[in-house]
Amino acid sequence: MEKVEKGTLTAQAGPDPMLAPGHSYATVTDKIAAVPLEVGWPKFWIVGFTIAFSILMMLLATITYLVLKGIGIWGVNVPVGWGFDIINFVWWIGIGHAGTLISAILLLLKQQWRMSISRFAEAMTLFAVACAFLYPALHTGRPWVAYWLLPYPNTMSMWPQPRSPLLWDVFAVSTYATISLVFWYVGLIPDLASMRDKAKAKFAQVAYGLLALGWRGSARHWNHYEIASLVLAGMSTPLVLSVHTVVSFDFAVGLIPGWHTTIFPPYFVAGAIYSGFAMVLTLAIPLRAWYKMQDFITMKHIDNMCKVMLATGLIVAYGYFMEAFMSWYSGNLWEQFMFKNRTTGPYGWAYWFLILFNIMVPQVLWLKKARANVALVFILSLVINIGMWLERFVIIVTSLHRDFLPSSWGMYYPTKYDWSMFIGTMGLFLTLLFLFVRLLPAISIFEVRTLIPRAEKGGSH
């Protein structure tokens, strides 16, 4: 008779467990650690990495040309001075938010299902932030002096403007990248020790050993470690909310119709989590199939992620509705024109596709059958990724291309370099991701161990 001890972490029993039955500490460790240590170079990895790496080379070629010629090779010009660079920056930063949500907010809420997906969701955060970072740095036109954005004593005797949301953004994004890296690394330490102890090759032992810092699973260390994780989660939670809030301030603090609204911060944060979960699903579904990780990333995980998408998608829908309502209710001529232009103007098609992709189609997720259909969920995740990209396109381009005076109206057309740079960042993202799954345990081993039911067989004291 198995009696589950009170107060210990246990996997949920039932038809949709968070960990397939029949696992022990040893099998969990062996199976997850085998991906970097024993699986080696499967065909899908080589093919996938080759494609991703080729796209990354396209990015490097684009950046080289960009640095040589200047940002005139992009489609940005008066009146649309913010084009793909800011659209893609916001898109990538938003994608990163799901990783922190899963690792920090769900940790504080004691959601055990986060454990098997947190590691690679956090990796996804780091890589998405790396992609996002490229855009503002290159948009300065002189990326070699991008450090001018930081406040430091210099011979020009100049300082950045601390009242500007653009400087807030510098601090928010760099803090976010740093703390995400710290959180990710701290989470990796016990698993790096497992990898060190399991590795057979000398090089792998030394490399994992150095990174593990000498972790030996001491109870005294776990004591510090658990509180450190909790503290980091506690800090990352407001941090992640602040990052997209500050990103939305880049717009909301400006006076442009369609940007100057107070709903932007919550609506941007919800949109970020929405797109981030879509990206987690886009990555998790093929990964679990290729590496046969269905035991760890179960249908329960997919189901929960779909529900989070559904909820955040509805918050986003509320944001769209409020934008429409406020443009009417404010009685402001420019706001009303902006909304009319956004829905029926030259970029009206983008708005209606965004409504279709972000609001209409994902309503399928109300059905349990739809959430249980992995192929459908995968397609939906792609649809939402595109929808959220269109949202940023609509917000940025439709507000800018109709200036206050009709004499300064214009159109924005991305050039081939805009596209090669955007697709190129996907190459960077996927290259880093392929290297990550090849070199590090993609699922947190020690956290999955805590999901194993701890059965107490008649204690004797």
Add this chain to the structure above:
Amino acid sequence: MRKPLYGLMAEFETPEQLVRAAEAAHHEGYRKMDAYSPLPIEELHHAMHIPDSPLPKFVLAGGIAGMIGGFGLLYWIAAITYPLNVGGRPYNSWPAFIPITFETTVLLAGLTTLVTLVFLCGFPMPYHPVFNVPRFKHASRDRFFLCIEAEDTKFDLQRTKEFLRTLHAHEVAEVEI
């Protein structure tokens, strides 16, 4: 001549056995000991009477330093060294400084967490005597270990070994330095 001993290491199969063993060892009067497990076990902290980690105090100090430093930097830029008169608005426009002050608070508190964790654990420590036990590599996989250190005043090779055997230890090994 025998090599000096670091301690005696007992191996257990389940977290519950380890917790009970640690409890019993503490009850028996052993103080210089440590338990090793592949996953955090909350009950173990109580069983071994491990004091609460001082880490949060360091983090709080780091966060306060980040807050004061961040706000001070902005105040110094905007009001002292590089004042810009924007339509006669005050130089110390503190509400506009809050977002960056928040970020520097989190940044310093987060970095302090990492540094303090590494410092409190005594890392990096690539060598430790417990690694000399061949079975110890299972401590990061599926086994649970309790090591009573030779420095403990109650430590006696024979008696401690027998004591550990009474705890249903799977195996008791001598840990060489």
